[in-house]
Amino acid sequence: MYRYDQFDHQIVAERVAQFRGQVERRLSGELTEDEFRILRLQNGLYMQIHAYMLRIAVPYGLLSAAQVRMFAHIARKYDRDYGHFTTRQNIQFNWIKLPDAPDILADLATVEMHAIQTSGNCIRNITCDEFAGVAQDEIVDPRPYAEILRQWSTFHPEFGFLPRKFKFSITGASDDRAAIAVHDIGLAVVKSDQGEVGFRVLVGGGLGRTPVIGTEICPFVPWQDVITYVESIVRVYNQYGRRDNMYKARIKILVKALGIEEFRRQVEADWQFTRGGPCTITPQELDRVTACFTAPAYESLTDIDIELDALQSDNKAFANWLQRNVKPHKVAGYASVVLSLKKTGIAPGDATSAQLDAAAELAERFSFGELRATHMQNLVLADVKQSDLFALWQAAKSLGLATPNIGLLTDIICCPGGDFCTLANARSIPLARAIAECFDDIDFLHDIGEIDLNISGCVNACAHHHIGHIGILGVDKDGEEWYQVSIGGAQGNDSSIGKVIGRSFSFGQIPEVLARLLTVYVENRYDDERFIDTVRRIGYEPFKTNVYATPVEDDKELAGIDYELLKVGVPYDMPYYSPRF
Amino acid sequence: MIIKNKTIVEDGWCVLRLADGQEPDSVTVPSGPVIVPLAVWLAQRETLKARIDVGVWLASSERPEALGADDVAKLPVIAVDFPKFADGRGYTIAYLLRERSGFKGELRAIGDVLRDQLYYMQRVGFDAFAVRQDKDINDALKALSDFSENYQASVDQPQPLFRRVSRGAA
Ligand code: SF4
Numbered sequence: 001m002y003r004y005d006q007f008d009h010q011i012v013a014e015r016v017a018q019f020r021g022q023v024e025r026r027l028s029g030e031l032t033e034d035e036f037r038i039l040r041l042q043n044g045l046y047m048q049i050h051a052y053m054l055r056i057a058v059p060y061g062l063l064s065a066a067q068v069r070m071f072a073h074i075a076r077k078y079d080r081d082y083g084h085f086t087t088r089q090n091i092q093f094n095w096i097k098l099p100d101a102p103d104i105l106a107d108l109a110t111v112e113m114h115a116i117q118t119s120g121n122c123i124r125n126i127t128c129d130e131f132a133g134v135a136q137d138e139i140v141d142p143r144p145y146a147e148i149l150r151q152w153s154t155f156h157p158e159f160g161f162l163p164r165k166f167k168f169s170i171t172g173a174s175d176d177r178a179a180i181a182v183h184d185i186g187l188a189v190v191k192s193d194q195g196e197v198g199f200r201v202l203v204g205g206g207l208g209r210t211p212v213i214g215t216e217i218c219p220f221v222p223w224q225d226v227i228t229y230v231e232s233i234v235r236v237y238n239q240y241g242r243r244d245n246m247y248k249a250r251i252k253i254l255v256k257a258l259g260i261e262e263f264r265r266q267v268e269a270d271w272q273f274t275r276g277g278p279c280t281i282t283p284q285e286l287d288r289v290t291a292c293f294t295a296p297a298y299e300s301l302t303d304i305d306i307e308l309d310a311l312q313s314d315n316k317a318f319a320n321w322l323q324r325n326v327k328p329h330k331v332a333g334y335a336s337v338v339l340s341l342k343k344t345g346i347a348p349g350d351a352t353s354a355q356l357d358a359a360a361e362l363a364e365r366f367s368f369g370e371l372r373a374t375h376m377q378n379l380v381l382a383d384v385k386q387s388d389l390f391a392l393w394q395a396a397k398s399l400g401l402a403t404p405n406i407g408l409l410t411d412i413i414c415c416p417g418g419d420f421c422t423l424a425n426a427r428s429i430p431l432a433r434a435i436a437e438c439f440d441d442i443d444f445l446h447d448i449g450e451i452d453l454n455i456s457g458c459v460n461a462c463a464h465h466h467i468g469h470i471g472i473l474g475v476d477k478d479g480e481e482w483y484q485v486s487i488g489g490a491q492g493n494d495s496s497i498g499k500v501i502g503r504s505f506s507f508g509q510i511p512e513v514l515a516r517l518l519t520v521y522v523e524n525r526y527d528d529e530r531f532i533d534t535v536r537r538i539g540y541e542p543f544k545t546n547v548y549a550t551p552v553e554d555d556k557e558l559a560g561i562d563y564e565l566l567k568v569g570v571p572y573d574m575p576y577y578s579p580r581f
Numbered sequence: 582m583i584i585k586n587k588t589i590v591e592d593g594w595c596v597l598r599l600a601d602g603q604e605p606d607s608v609t610v611p612s613g614p615v616i617v618p619l620a621v622w623l624a625q626r627e628t629l630k631a632r633i634d635v636g637v638w639l640a641s642s643e644r645p646e647a648l649g650a651d652d653v654a655k656l657p658v659i660a661v662d663f664p665k666f667a668d669g670r671g672y673t674i675a676y677l678l679r680e681r682s683g684f685k686g687e688l689r690a691i692g693d694v695l696r697d698q699l700y701y702m703q704r705v706g707f708d709a710f711a712v713r714q715d716k717d718i719n720d721a722l723k724a725l726s727d728f729s730e731n732y733q734a735s736v737d738q739p740q741p742l743f744r745r746v747s748r749g750a751a
């Protein structure tokens with residue numbers, strides 16, 4: 001992975017000092033909350049319902065064992081013993097006290113991490129394919145480009161105060177696992193017929209209130225020119241993006257208003273001044289960064305399907321795990337393993353300090369000391385010997401990290417929702433938990449097969465509900481929590497925006513609604529057809545009809561089950577530096 | 582007082598802002614060094630351009646290209662107004678004035694100009710900062726040295742880090 005040199009260390013250290021000063025000035029009252037708010041947001045510090053939340057950048061999801069141990073340390077020392085992995089491959093801590101934040105950043109700097117630009121109206125962490133470097137369908141490893149763009153965007157002086165947040169995602173594989181179509185800028189590495197590497201550039205994708213699939217602005221930008229090209233896109237946006245209405249401020253609205261042709265013309269008009277100039281990436285710089293992402297010292301092995309088959313025959317649980325949580329690897333004899341953070345009863349994406357420490361140890365034992373955070377809120381050990389899979393499974397199982405549900409109904413993508421987030425209309429974690437409990441039958445889940453279920457607590461769509469095969473959105477009706485259900489969304493190469501099936505439901509109705517949707521699927525599917533493919537083939541009417549055919553029972557008990565067990569502590573019980581207290 | 586070229590100096594200029602009911606073509610531009618709104622400059626250019634003590638300020642919604650090459654070559658000062666510090670258009674305006682229009686005179690940030698934004702402002706080409714009156718200008722000055730290195734190129738540093746230094750693992 002990328003290692004800091006003296007310059008990276010220096011910039012991060014100066015940032016820690018700068019932020020420490022800003023916090024001191026806030027605590028002394030020199031900075032007003034309005035002034036400080038934007039400064040702290042640029043550093044990933046949000047004020048939530050109970051406390052400050054600190055979001056730490058995990059550049060393109062890549063982590064070392066030492067970094068994950070640092071998360072465990074932060075969880076123990078400054079938080080309530082757990083962290084939460086987000087849909088943008090970052091991790092956040094929910095119970096932070098403002099005076100601690102600079103110390104946390106100083107601790108993070110010792111493992112080459114920071115919280116720079118994890119929030120605010122600036123360029124955010126660049127996300128990437130979680131199987132970059134090991135996927136069989138990879139054309140070019142996108143990580144060196146992601147790192148080069150990370151450095152370009154870090155403290156970019158012109159783009160610190162954009163109209164709204166700005167997100168990049170990048171993939172280098174033929175199968176898009178980075179959801180590039182729903183980012184402000186999506187980059188797909190491509191090779192030209194002559195073998196030159198470049199980027200297909202999408203612009204103006206995004207979810208939120210107005211979900212839009214990104215539009216291609218350029219089919220091929222040579223890799224050398226990618227900084228200057230994206231800089232021109234952001235420059236046009238910074239000048240003309242709307243600033244009068246926060247809900248119309250994302251670049252997607254500008255691209256729609258101008259039309260892609262006019263937007264492209266403006267970008268190219270700007271680009272002609274910088275193209276080929278000093279910001280052109282040099283082969284030396286690409287080589288330097290690429291050298292950080294060379295393959296680890298793989299042994300020369302052969303695939304060992306036979307042994308796996310043998311094991312599978314007498315161990316159903318292991319077989320299930322192999323089927324769902326183990327992914328193919330480009331090197332013979334190796335596999336990638338997904339550690340599930342979606343165990344029933346746990347908030348999706350949460351990991352305790354003990355689990356974090358243990359995951360770091362597993363990485364050292366089985367996967368060259370590296371992990372990845374995924375946008376599905378799980379962890380990946382990317383380079384595991386197939387002959388180690390059984391031992392890894394046993395170890396992961398004892399840690400609660402081996403639920404064989406990757407890609408299945410209970411691999412729910414879920415935002416923090418009403419338990420933490422001040423913007424929420426409804427709670428999402430308890431709903432995810434209730435759903436996981438209602439469908440906690442692994443044979444049933446495997447029979448239903450691949451299905452993305454995404455739950456967002458409000459229209460900001462942090463859990464990407466529009467691109468869930470089933471999407472659930474918290475809505476507010478007269479101060480009560482309700483949930484709108486959509487189907488037919490998808491991420492990846494055939495991205496689509498889901499369609500709402502009809503009027504919304506109460507918390508206690510949702511499991512029954514899901515059951516009815518699944519019934520239609522099971523009755524109509526062809527052999528191996530996935531839920532989303534059935535929806536696309538037969539349309540959404542049969543689903544809608546079945547869901548609304550008879551009144552859906554509202555299970556009041558369901559709404560009641562969780563509270564004692566939820567990890568959310570008693571609100572308002574301690575003096576945080578927040579206007580709410 | 583303002584910050585100019587990294588030091589605190591007396592400010593010789595006053596900024597003319599149109600009051601309600603004042604029109605760009607009829608407002609009286611006072612004598613003495615004055616920075617006038619773009620609209621006033623455009624409306625009264627023929628008379629004002631004879632003076633050497635008139636500068637122009639741009640609102641964040643105005644375009645730097647509204648000043649022609651002749652203006653850019655002769656104006657002693659151009660200011661960019663930040664109506665709120667979170668309005669980031671002024672950064673691109675400054676960049677374009679320096680990089681595309683080739684403005685060499687004083688480029689001044691006015692309006693909601695606060696300590697924690699000065700570092701970025703300096704990078705995109707501002708060399709003068711009218712720090713908001715209620716803030717301590719001595720404190721604000723410190724922000725100009727918040728960082729000693731930058732990754733990317735901008736007006737202050739036309740070469741990105743990777744072209745300037747030999748980089749490698751620490
Ligand atoms: S989707 Fe809404 S409720 Fe959920 S985390 Fe995002 S802003 Fe908060």
